[in-house]
Amino acid sequence: MVFHFKNVPIHFETFGKGPAIFLLHGFLESSTMWKPLIPELSKNNHVITIDFPGHGKSGVIAETHSMELMAEVVNEVLQKLGISKATFIGHSMGGYVALAFAEPFPEKVERLILLNSTPMADSEERKENRDRALKVIDQNPQAYISMAIGNLFAESSREKFAAAIENLKKEAYSFPMEGIKAAIRGMRDRKDRTEILKNFNKGKYMILAEEDPILPILETEKIAERCGCSLKIIEGGHMSLIENLNSVTEYLHFIG
């Protein structure tokens, strides 16, 4: 399905009936990442997936796709579907957006599940990396995408998941470069939402991976504890849905 947000097409899909579960993908991904979870989740739930602006089949809205802007798009989808509250599962950048949504709309969030994600803002070093990435994209976009996607996986699993990595790259090569840059700027400039997560007083869960090259496990684990999240640490890298699907699905059984 498609609707227009500020005259730009935004794609979303829905599956099944029941309590709503909104699935928010990460950077350089799209709604297709959730395919392995949908048959099970949609048995008893109304599952919604979206392509964030500049990702998948959705267009580019602005020079910077802030987490707040993406959360506005999410809210628009909920309104279109007449849904008053949902459980949110956000992968990495999708988790940043889920928190940017929970800040103004806590009443619309039933449960918050952050998969390979964090409420923290970028460190200074990470902000510098984002600026470097913006320059590399201008020089060689394909090389940037290839490197960035490879780097999401644990070193130990890159060979095993070579085919999945190639598929992800193939899809991301089709995304508009301005959209990729807009998301990088949005992530770089995002604010810390540790307090938002700490104060969120319904079910909150974090799934972290031992060898995540993006999120330092020890630091993120402490944040999860400080925010009062139920925490599950599993094997693998940043792409748990690919690298460790079984552990993720096992853990998500509480969703019903």
Ligand code: MLT
């Ligand atoms: C993602 O997987 O969404 C991004 O790698 C997150 C990030 O770069 O902070």
